[in-house]
Amino acid sequence: MKKPLFDFELEKTQGLARAAKFQTLHGEIQTPVFMPVGTRATVKAMSSEDLVEIDAQVVLGNTYHLYLRPGDDLIKDMGGLHKFMNWKRPILTDSGGFQVFSLSKLRKITDEGVRFKSHLDGSSHMLTPEKSMEIQMNLGSDIIMAFDECPPYPCSDEEMRGALKRTTDWLQRCITAQTRPESALFGIIQGGLSYDYRMEHMEQVLGLEELPGYALGGFSVGEPIDEMHKMLPSIAPQMPEHKPRYLMGVGTPSDLLRAVNAGIDMFDCVFPTRVARNGTIFTWSGRLNIKRAEYARDERPLDESCECKVCQNYSRGYLRHLAKTEELLGFHLNTFHNLYFYQDLMKKARQSILAGEWESFYQTTLTRFVT
């Protein structure tokens, strides 16, 4: 019998760390999971076949970018985002809110929503909770994120209280506007680096209708990352136990490990793909920059313990040459390897939790990525 959509099964916990799974229309998602970011209907330098090859379970799309270009109406007419980018597995889309704040010009926030000018052509647009839901449903996403206001870091108490209230009000409007049963709406908990604000807002969010998942927003916006990690073990375990917990926009391998250790299930970040294009590579022995002169005649693969196609076929010397000459193939191979590593990291984290070996895996692996 087919499992009901978004049915969440907590398989095993070890300390605060969790292994779980849940269902979407486009397949099961097993956690902990890292979601590669496909900003404009493509994970940069990766085809959908590549994403299957690295065994990505779910990719993220950006509502702000897709709304502006090529337009969610076009994507809907073309059969939805899955068909458009030929990706048959689950898709999560953000609400557009974060990019409106970080990319657009002349934005003005009111209780109604956010008026902004496109960073592409200066045209004027209005994003509201209802509009964000409409766009994400047009895209046909399996998981859609509530439209929220991410308070800046640092911000005044007044700004914070305004953002929390608006985020709660807007979540209620998202719930009302969400009419597509195949799209799971996740609520977002804000509150910056204040434990009290986080708990206060979590209470508000959980006071509304029960949702299929919950996210922590507003981290990784410029604050010292250790501040986040200090908070997570006290915040994350208070999120609903039998729902996926998603930490938005995070992070490095050590961030992922520490957050899993605090009870987080889901992650996304442009970090592994963005730095790949600059030559930064992740391996099971730690981080390296392939552009360094020491790798010029290095015949070894990026990571001798890695089974990805890059490590099976290409030497560090060759990859250094591609990086130094800024060849397109270099961007692809470095991205492919880094995303494979992130998938592998989350897979091994999951296996170690299921096997009751999380603590030793966590300690051993974390030491290689102390930043």
Next chain:
Amino acid sequence: MKKPLFDFELEKTQGLARAAKFQTLHGEIQTPVFMPVGTRATVKAMSSEDLVEIDAQVVLGNTYHLYLRPGDDLIKDMGGLHKFMNWKRPILTDSGGFQVFSLSKLRKITDEGVRFKSHLDGSSHMLTPEKSMEIQMNLGSDIIMAFDECPPYPCSDEEMRGALKRTTDWLQRCITAQTRPESALFGIIQGGLSYDYRMEHMEQVLGLEELPGYALGGFSVGEPIDEMHKMLPSIAPQMPEHKPRYLMGVGTPSDLLRAVNAGIDMFDCVFPTRVARNGTIFTWSGRLNIKRAEYARDERPLDESCECKVCQNYSRGYLRHLAKTEELLGFHLNTFHNLYFYQDLMKKARQSILAGEWESFYQTTLTRFVT
């Protein structure tokens, strides 16, 4: 029993068009053949696995670029160009002469060779026939090209006579310097758009030691391309019948078809890869530019009759979006399709010659690519 290296077998002729094959250390090459250009040890936006998938038989490497960066000594130390770029099939390298003329600064030609300054860092270098042979042998190429002087278009009689004499003298020095039996040295026939000069130079080149192959150089350097096509049917058939005939740096699909029809066997050109990155796509119905607005909501593949992975998986609408947003994946998919098309074009040309159907294939296909 293993066939001897560079053993050339003329399988079938139809009119002037030929189907043939010959052996290299890294496998057989079946003609007519198009060689994708891997300038800096990579065909731009394609991995070696991709090149196998499109069934490229042989790729071209550029001696000038590889000599400057990462250096032929480094590539030799890393096991040769095949191992460096993980390409197990044949490699042809040019002599470096053409790029010295087109890219470097302050070049000075003497009978000894060409002194030039690197376009990368202004450092001073000397390329001679002996040096070109040494570099190409260090790279471990299956086919190495003689170091020649390509006369500009247009040029005076005096310039032409100087270039021809030097090219012949330099070829003799290449023959003497070529000491690696696995690398087949091809001679280059120059002579611009003059039938008399071409025949005069061909006689000089053929008057030297017998070589495993011969090329026509100095076309596609700015002259009206129809002038080349007027000449080819009278020049190409006078090249040795039982050796591969290579037309360097050409060209468009119609150029390839017309040159095959004149008796040419081998081609290389950056054209299909370079224009792919600009959105120009070749199909069996002709050329299209995927950036055009008419393709925005087009759910069809680039070419409904094409079996490449791009046409199996992605729509014109999606590829237009990638091209308009200049996404790296767009560069890859367009390049992959164009090179697949070129391989397919040469494969079908070969099949039609072998089947005795060249004339009708030629006429039907050419009309779709009249430029």
